[in-house]
Amino acid sequence: MAELWSAISAALPVTEAEFPLDFSEKVEPCVVDVLQRCRQQLYTGREKLNTGTWRDVDKEWRCLYSYGCLFKVAALCRDDASPATVQEAIRTCDLGLLMGAAIMDNILQTFVRILQNEMGKSHSNEEDPSEGVSAKCLWSSRLWQYQGCPSLESFKKDYLDPQKPVILEGIIDHWPAFKKHPWSPLPLPSHSPLDTSTLLTINEFIDRYIVVKDASSLGYLAQHQLIDQVPELKDDIRIPDYCCLGEGDEDDITINAWFGPGGTVSPLHQDPQQNFLAQVSGWKYIRLYSPEDTEKLYPPQLQLLHNTSQVESPDVVRFPEFVKAPYLECVLQPGEVLFIPVKHWHYVRSLELSFSVSFWWS
């Protein structure tokens, strides 16, 4: 662990004089004074630092929070850090990244890389992480499928222009998420109860929800801009080339992560942009309805159709038209990408622990 401290301290400026702590008068001198004393401790002392509570105010205060996290991580890693302490340091960085602001070339991100590397060393002798993945579902109602990846022209002509959904295969196989360092679920600690309004780091979300057995308390990290929050993940995925057929810039593409255990449901809804829903891990059952059939879906009462049984076997008496609406269904597998044309209604249920990435574009 002395090695860990060497790595952490190597990421810091070499001398105290090179360590920036520039705040305007918005931050009271006594607070800056505390930071300065912490900085001094970092270079000379051995004291641990406690950070204060974060408040959603000015960017400068968020920077301040990040500095607090930085000092805390440094203090945690300074002496022999146990795996639990390294976890605590990662959690501290996560909180800094989540609630603070990028400081010193996003040093908390650098710390996370170092700390994850350290965790990797202690995990490497443990059992195969993919062992926890549940058996594949045998559902096979794959009514439609495109075998292969069409050229840009044929995708435009056959699917984009006529707004026809399709499953594309072989367009994300090259993602590092599959090849270089495949994303896979890790064995995880057990569930503990949670107040719904609690702010969670990604790790806490995983700890609390991903291994939940009780269907009534499933957690779903849905429509989460994870990629913006953890920029390293962006290196593991690629924006599908077909998005260039849209009129918007690449910067206008919204990338969302969808991560949860089997059984999570995204109720029937439509989105205002074209969508490529890319399945990275696990299987997902998806149902699609055309916008032309919107009135059969009882839009004002959609909340009544939210739960699984009502969409998959609707109440014929209450929703007689709903059962008449034609739909497409599929089970999306890892490596497949579903094109959901703009405004197409979709209902999604994960069949097992699942990770998907969606690209909303236009």
Ligand SMILES: O=C(O)CCC(=O)C(=O)O
């Ligand atoms: O995968 C899901 O649960 C829902 C995905 C979705 O609604 C979307 O990508 O727009």
Ligand SMILES: [Fe+2]
């Ligand atoms: Fe959606």
